[in-house]
Amino acid sequence: MSLMPMLIGGDFDGDTVVIPEITAEQFSQHSGKDPEVYSGARFGSDGNVYRRQRHNAVWSRVATWLVKGSAGDYQLKRTTTDTLTTDSGSGGDWVAMSSNLDYDVQYLSSSTGSITADVTFEISNDSSTTIAGPRVYSFSASFNAGRPG
DSSP states (O other), rough: OOOOHHHHTTOSOOOOBOOOOOOHHHEEESSSSEEEEEEEEEEOOSEEEEOTTTTTTOOEEEEESSSSSSGGGOOEEEEEOOOEEESSSSSTEEEEETTTEEEEEEEOOEEEEEEEEEEEEEEEESSSSEEEEEEEEEEEEOOTTSOOO
């Protein structure tokens, strides 16, 4: 038995793509000293999902979306009623996954506060039929002056 389905939360008998479950806690980013806080997801053209790091805006791998095949064979659609700081595709449109697709919120103020977004993702192989998802990712970036971290 392969560990891969257990690790990314899927059973892929016949599946070629999945949108892995990533909890809101994994996307929740808080700071008390650096007022630039990032929270978001990247669907990498390498077949991995990344999350945005808190202060330095670096991406770290958290899961795999491409089980088999080529990223260029798929499209991603996102829907949200919230405002994203970085948005690799307009809402409701399918975007080719042959390049990195970034979606995030950024809290860039020295005043205490936060920004959030709930984003629903779907993957298709023909720009009309969803084959993975929908899955909601909840992004949260906050700054609390004086709070540790």
